[in-house]
Amino acid sequence: MEWMIYGANGYTGTLIAREAKARGMRPVIAGRNAAKLRPLADELGLEVRTFPLDEPDEVARGLEGIGLVLHCAGPFSRTSAPMIEGCLRAASQYLDITGEISVFEHAYAQDERARDAGVVLCPGVGFDVIPTDCVASALADALPDATQLLLGFDADGGVSPGTARTAAESAGEGGRIRRDGQLIKVPLGYAPRRIDFGRGTTTAMTIPWGDVVTAHYGTGIPNIGVYVPVRVPVIALARMANLLRPVLRAEPVRRALRSLAGRYATGPDEATRDRGATHVWGEVRNAGGEARTARIITANAYALTVTGSLAVVQNLLEAPVAGGSYTPSMLLGPQLVESLPGSGPIRIMRSGDDATSRSRG
Numbered sequence: 447m448e449w450m451i452y453g454a455n456g457y458t459g460t461l462i463a464r465e466a467k468a469r470g471m472r473p474v475i476a477g478r479n480a481a482k483l484r485p486l487a488d489e490l491g492l493e494v495r496t497f498p499l500d501e502p503d504e505v506a507r508g509l510e511g512i513g514l515v516l517h518c519a520g521p522f523s524r525t526s527a528p529m530i531e532g533c534l535r536a537a538s539q540y541l542d543i544t545g546e547i548s549v550f551e552h553a554y555a556q557d558e559r560a561r562d563a564g565v566v567l568c569p570g571v572g573f574d575v576i577p578t579d580c581v582a583s584a585l586a587d588a589l590p591d592a593t594q595l596l597l598g599f600d601a602d603g604g605v606s607p608g609t610a611r612t613a614a615e616s617a618g619e620g621g622r623i624r625r626d627g628q629l630i631k632v633p634l635g636y637a638p639r640r641i642d643f644g645r646g647t648t649t650a651m652t653i654p655w656g657d658v659v660t661a662h663y664g665t666g667i668p669n670i671g672v673y674v675p676v677r678v679p680v681i682a683l684a685r686m687a688n689l690l691r692p693v694l695r696a697e698p699v700r701r702a703l704r705s706l707a708g709r710y711a712t713g714p715d716e717a718t719r720d721r722g723a724t725h726v727w728g729e730v731r732n733a734g735g736e737a738r739t740a741r742i743i744t745a746n747a748y749a750l751t752v753t754g755s756l757a758v759v760q761n762l763l764e765a766p767v768a769g770g771s772y773t774p775s776m777l778l779g780p781q782l783v784e785s786l787p788g789s790g791p792i793r794i795m796r797s798g799d800d801a802t803s804r805s806r807g
Contacts, residue, residue: 450474450512453519455482461752505532517542522549539566545574550659557771564769571758572751575656576774580783581728581740583775584792586665588738592730598673600643601747602722622654624670635684644725644741648675664773722746739795745788753786
């Protein structure tokens with residue numbers, strides 16, 4: 447099956463394309479700008495296609511003969527819907543590396559169409575959201591009647607231009623959690639608590655991470671929040687920033703922030719990616735107060751995005767599955783993250799017990 451990396455000239459797309467070639471894979475590399483793609487195509491000896499994402503029919507034509515797309519061109523809130531539509535029309539499997547809540551909601555809303563078309567839709571096959579999605583699935587297996595799920599991560603390293611632009615795009619939207627099955631908005635700096643992600647107990651606050659959609663879709667747990675460690679003064683600043691959210695939502699301000707973010711963010715270099723690690727944590731609790739806690743250490747977020755996305759690509763190329771909307775753990779099970787370079791096992795602990803490791807499948 448021929449497959450494509452769209453957005454291959456971006457920071458993460460380039461890393462994925464180079465690793466794919468190093469593994470003997472030959473993806474078509476694609477995007478909107480031939481001049482930006484040509485140096486990478488010449489370096490790797492790969493076919494290039496260029497087409498915009500303005501019209502679904504044009505996207506479908508650009509995907510002619512392509513059985514699978516790994517979409518890496520963000521902000522995904524602007525680019526994913528036309529690519530998904532093009533994939534549904536062209537009968538191409540769709541993967542992306544987003545962490546944006548609106549993208550997950552849109553993809554899962556297309557489940558019936560994807561089933562009818564025989565097309566797999568699986569957004570979030572990078573660091574957003576493979577580790578936390580797999581932890582959520584493992585915890586749901588460990589406590590099937592869980593009604594609350596908390597997830598979080600403590601990550602090393604910087605951010606890429608694409609990630610920075612995405613953050614700028616969503617700066618005015620505030621936070622998100624799942625409560626009683628409903629996705630709700632919360633203020634920035636919401637619900638701080640003390641968490642041991644694996645490096646000692648620290649203060650943390652909720653962020654609008656994709657698992658408030660994906661984990662609910664995959665596990666059915668009705669109450670979900672996602673946390674990252676922050677210093678106490680940062681929480682105070684986040685709460686002050688709530689006053690600026692109407693300004694930050696204005697399109698001229700968003701445009702300026704995207705431009706600044708793309709200009710100054712460069713992404714971690716190879717040495718930083720190689721030595722970085724991420725500590726991922728999760729906790730489930732049922733109505734009776736019984737709880738389970740999980741932890742796993744993975745590679746740097748960008749290194750995991752490269753190996754994680756290619757693992758999902760390879761599996762779909764070798765063993766196609768029925769069409770529909772999926773999360774990464776729904777496709778390949780919670781052992782997916784454990785199988786990636788730099789990852790240990792998911793360790794699950796009962797309250798008051800020692801941690802036990804899952805078998806690395």
